[in-house]
Amino acid sequence: MHTVFVLVCAALAATVLTGGIHQRAQAQEQPAPSGSGLPVPRFVSLKSDRVNLRNGPSTDYPTGWVFRRAGLPLEVIKEYEAWRQVRDAEGTTGWVLQTLLSGRRTALVLPWEIKTGQKPPQVPIHSSDSARSSVVVNVEAGVIANLHSCDGRWCRVTVEDYSGYVEQNKLWGVYEGETIK
16 A cells, blocks of 8 residues: 555656646747836827737737827736737727837826717816916816826826816826826
C-alpha cells in the first residue's frame, strides 16, 4: 500500500512539473504584450473624424463601430502592442490603433444627461472657479470641451471661442478628484 502511494505521488509530481515546464515554454514562445508604459486606465482623445473601433487588437478583427468625431474623449483600459482597448462615455468598448489617439485631454459635458427626443440640458461655463461667478456661456450636454487644467473640483476649459470653468463632476473625460496642470 505504501509503495502504491509513493508511486501515485511521484506520478502526480512529474505531471505537475512537466505541465509547468510546458507552460513556461509556451510563454517564452509567445511575445509578451507591450504597451506605452503610461498608466492604465487613462483618458485620451481621437485625432481624426473617422476612427474604426475594432473587436480585437488587429486589422484582422472586424470593425464594430466607427467614431466620427475628432476630439472625442476615450478611456484607455488596456494596451496590447500598438493597440489600445478603449471605452467611450456610453460604455462601448473596442480596440483602436494608438496612432489614431492623442494625449490631448478633452471631456464631454454631461453626456449621461442626453435623452432621445428631449432638449439637452444647458451647463454654464463660469468666468472663475466659483458657481457665484458670472456665466461666460451656456453649452449643451454632449459638447466636447478642451481641458486645460483641473483642480479636483473645477476644470478650466475651452469650447469653441469661449473659455472658463466647469464643475469637474459635470465632465466625462476626467476622473473624480483628478488634477491636471
